[in-house]
Amino acid sequence: EIVLTQSPGTLSLSPGERATLSCRTSQSVDSSYLAWYQQKPGQAPRLLIYGASTRATGVPDRFSGSGSGTDFTLTISRLEPEDFAVYYCQQYGSSRFTFGPGTKVDIK
Amino acid sequence: QVQLQESGPGLVKPSQTLSLTCNVSGGSISSGGYYWSWIRQHPGKGLEWIGDIYFSGTTYYNPSLKSRVTISVDTSENQFSLKLSSVTAADTAVYYCATGPTVTLDYWGQGTLVAVSS
Numbered sequence: 001e002i003v004l005t006q007s008p009g010t011l012s013l014s015p016g017e018r019a020t021l022s023c024r025t026s027q028s029v030d031s032s033y034l035a036w037y038q039q040k041p042g043q044a045p046r047l048l049i050y051g052a053s054t055r056a057t058g059v060p061d062r063f064s065g066s067g068s069g070t071d072f073t074l075t076i077s078r079l080e081p082e083d084f085a086v087y088y089c090q091q092y093g094s095s096r097f098t099f100g101p102g103t104k105v106d107i108k
Numbered sequence: 109q110v111q112l113q114e115s116g117p118g119l120v121k122p123s124q125t126l127s128l129t130c131n132v133s134g135g136s137i138s139s140g141g142y143y144w145s146w147i148r149q150h151p152g153k154g155l156e157w158i159g160d161i162y163f164s165g166t167t168y169y170n171p172s173l174k175s176r177v178t179i180s181v182d183t184s185e186n187q188f189s190l191k192l193s194s195v196t197a198a199d200t201a202v203y204y205c206a207t208g209p210t211v212t213l214d215y216w217g218q219g220t221l222v223a224v225s226s
Contacts, residue, residue, distance in 0.1 A: 035212045037155075044204055044216035045155065056214070088155055092211040096168050097145070097157035 002027050002093055004100035012108040019076040021103045023089030028069045033092040036065055036074045039102075040085045048087075049074060079105070110135040110142075112205045112217035119223050120199075126192040126222055130205030131185075138163045138183040142209055146179060146190045148201040149219070156201075161188055195224045 003026040013019055023034070031052035037045040047056045049065035052072055062077040076083055084107050089100040116128035130144070137144060145160035159169035161179045169177050178191040192199060200223050208214040 033211050037213075044206075044219050045213070046216070047208075047212055047214050050212045090155075090212075095171070096160065097147075097213065099155040099157070101154045 001095050002029060002091055002098055004089055004091055004098055006087075006089060006100040006103045008103060009101075010104045010106060012106055013079055014108045015079050015081055017079050019074075019079055019083070019105055021074040021076075021087055021105070023067075023072040023074070023100050025070045025072075025091060029091050029093065031068050031072075034065075034067070034072050035090045035092075037088045037090060038083075038085050039088065045088060076105075110207060110215040112207065112215060114203060114205050114217045114220040116220060116222070118221060119225060120195055121226050122196055122224055123194055126190070126195050126199060126203075126224075128190045128203055128205075128220065128222070129187050130189070130217060131187045132207075133186070136183075137181060137186055137188065142207045143168075144179075144181065144188045145206045145208075145213060147204045147206055147213070149204070150198075150201045158190065158192075158203075197224050200224045 005024045007022045034052040036049040038048050039045040053065045064075045066073050086102045086104045088102045091098050111133045113131045120126045143160040146158040148156050159179050161167045161181050176193045181188040202219040202221050204219045206213040206216040
């Protein structure tokens, strides 16, 4: 079973700053099967990025994804007030869906 | 756009069976191409995939829950259901239904909190 690790656990930043979130997998994965979700308090997760780097419909271009193998990154170029949330990476494999523990981006 | 809505009891007694239904609108389960999933989130914690089902009835379950989980589909009602047996307090969580074209979960219900307590 592939394990996903996200870092940091919490990222404290100010609006306008750049956020860099990391997701590492315990084994190399096909980047086609790596996705990122955003979850705000009291809401369901929202798909942001799929295929490691493709933005889902309606996702602003300040969100970008990159990476391959075991190391993947979600970057938010300039944080807007609505971007403060928890972000999860997700891998699809033999065990179907596996999620990372999440990174909380909060206001500094 | 596909919309999903969970329904079911918000309180279940220990050792009983948790039963939830997800009603689908804006798309047909029987059209194929999408897998229909259940995911849960313990209070203040991360996401745990429970299992999914295809319109044909083919199911896949999380190995850690497989012995207690049954997911079924009713294409005539355009809904799918979750049953989790022998529940304990550790099964208290927000339960989501979701769907997507295999490798992602593109559409989610709003979630429903199920508490296990006597």
